[in-house]
Amino acid sequence: MKILLVEDDMDLAGGLIKALRREGFTVNHVALGKQAILSVRSEPPDLLVLDLGLPDITGLQVLESVRSLKLALPVLILTARDGLDDKVMALDSGADDYLSKPFEMEELLARLRVLARRLGTSMHSKIELHGVLLDTRHHEVAVAGQPINLSRREYMLLMALMENAGRVQTKEMLEQKLYGWGEEVVSNAIEVHVSNLRKKMPADLIKTVRGVGYTISKTRA
Structure with missing residues (x-):
């Protein structure tokens, strides 16, 4: 199962890539929102893990562009923004789940399994x-x-x-x-x-x- 990780914190991204690959995921990583949009258009992943605070455009703008493609692509927001308004806005904009930083890797993996089940994949079974x-x-x-x-x-x-x-x-x-x-x-x-x-x-x-x-x-x- 292929994950596109959109995260501009390179230290965090490096740790996530290693951990996710150990769990059997194939992980591609970009640090910019515009790169993420191009990647989804050219090579759609199975799951998208998206930070909101990106250097070029916001994660919500990325999410809006991705949803306009009408893909059955589960999106997990992974961000330091933990306010209720931020969560509501992200979910209303088309995110499937929202996980605030800092987080435990086991919780992230559990949430990814839930999203995979929605795809009808057998990753959880x-x-x-x-x-x-x-x-x-x-x-x-x-x-x-x-x-x-x-x-x-x-x-x-x-x-x-x-x-x-x-x-x-x-x-x-x-x-x-x-x-x-x-x-x-x-x-x-x-x-x-x-x-x-x-x-x-x-x-x-x-x-x-x-x-x-x-x-x-x-x-x-």
Whole structure:
């Protein structure tokens, strides 16, 4: 799941990026409101975490522009402004949730899970296919009841394929889900991750659609 973080405090942004990536999110970050609008238009994220006090335009202006695009994009306001009027204005302007700084990371993650549920994603629950159980809340994987250790990107790859079971995921789609801006992606990175993941999964779980990408079927052949 991809998050766009709009935050001009670079120290806070750096800490959030590290924490969110540890939780299995792909995170892109911008510090300016106009950059955020361009990013949403060109590459819509799954979730938007938005500060109100930005250097160029206000977070509310960003929110207004984003909502004009008519996207089903959950928006969490993350700001030091904790007055009731600020909260009401943000929520009335189209925000889905509002979290005041300072905050605990666990609360932020819980609120993101709530927003993900509104998207109809399975990030908050468990997915089971062909003897593989993926617990997307606790980031645990089991095969035939036995826990399996996966790297962060192996886990993200498996989640992307299982959440989209029955649909082919292209290499480009998977790269976007596994890597954020500025992260180096070698040309065969997805192929390597798929190869490593296959060694830990049941035979034929991940199928190659030649010239297109990869998929996991919803039902057994």
